[in-house]
């Protein structure tokens with residue numbers, strides 16, 4: 451397929467695809483801490499993950515769709531609670547099921563990006579004190595060493611942890627996710643433990659897996675949540691104060707984590723320094739999850755989290771059904787920031803839009819891809835884009851009401867029928883062209899600019 455001047459072409463070999471996570475799609479992850487917590491009735495729309503979209507059984511259908519759409523990469527997660535439902539009892543059958551699932555993707559010519567932990571832990575691990583327990587990292591390492599050898603022939607990109615800031619900030623400081631602690635001390639300890647957990651996983655994978663399925667070097671990284679953080683006000687004393695606060699929010703959200711990965715050292719807000727052997731440089735690529743800008747204002751909501759959507763958007767800025775600002779300029783800035791911080795390839799491991807009617811998703815995608823294209827032009831070594839999400843799924847505390855899927859699935863539909871939305875067709879066409887052509891843009895997102903509004 452040829453491209454014309456003005457089309458946005460991506461580098462040869464660029465990977466296009468979609469992202470999911472075990473607990474959110476599989477269903478019946480009954481031995482997990484989230485499953486237990488959901489029974490408290492705190493999910494906003496009154497749902498529980500239940501059978502989710504039954505990916506655990508319907509993966510052949512989903513993978514066929516991934517292949518039909520022409521996607522080259524698929525991100526999925528495995529659930530520790532299925533594989534080790536009771537402490538020390540490893541379920542070979544569950545592991546074999548996962549192996550079959552990911553081998554199928556690889557047989558279809560789809561590269562596998564596998565997340566080893568997407569926040570959820572086994573209930574027995576939570577009962578022991580989760581990431582605060584003294585032996586937490588030892589348990590985690592044992593799990594990693596159990597699963598990695600069987601999965602290795604099919605995994606192209608390993609993600610040790612998804613968005614570690616969520617367990618330490620949202621689970622332990624803000625108390626919005628399980629285990630609902632509100633303790634700076636716990637948040638600090640979980641942060642350090644997750645750095646250790648990442649380190650042991652990184653080295654265990656390298657020790658156990660000498661090469662990637664394509665014969666190249668084994669690729670291990672983290673998927674980090676990046677928000678573009680700016681003052682709410684654009685001028686005046688409020689803006690200056692908010693600017694200072696922004697530095698703090700940035701440091702807590704991803705800055706401290708990134709610096710620790712580079713240097714092997716972490717300096718807490720109280721000045722305590724902690725050094726972790728093997729941490730420095732423990733990444734072969736960087737996974738970027740980007741959704742939104744956060745406008746920091748001096749209000750109680752400053753300590754809120756992005757998930758609860760409590761950060762107000764400045765007037766005139768469009769927001770999604772999560773209340774998250776649509777701000778593609780921030781995506782370009784974040785990709786450039788990550789490229790300048792790490793000397794490593796970048797994969798966009800999540801980017802997406804909560805939009806039940808699929809009215810705004812295509813425009814969101816086009817504008818964010820244009821921003822990514824601009825960042826690549828600036829020099830960022832971005833190698834792939836995984837859209838969040840493939841199907842609608844269980845959006846954590848927000849439940850099934852919040853829909854991020856390119857493929858519609860109604861949780862209450864007995865048949866759980868998969869209905870690809872127009873956005874799926876659009877991303878499929880973009881993947882086939884390896885470009886946003888003006889024809890694609892005008893067909894799927896008429897009137898949406900692919901240049902001027904995203905390149906500043």
Ligand code: FCB
Nearest residue numbers: 471612613675838845854
């Ligand atoms: C990210 C999570 C993912 C999903 C999206 C909307 O923070 O990693 O599981 O909830 O947000």
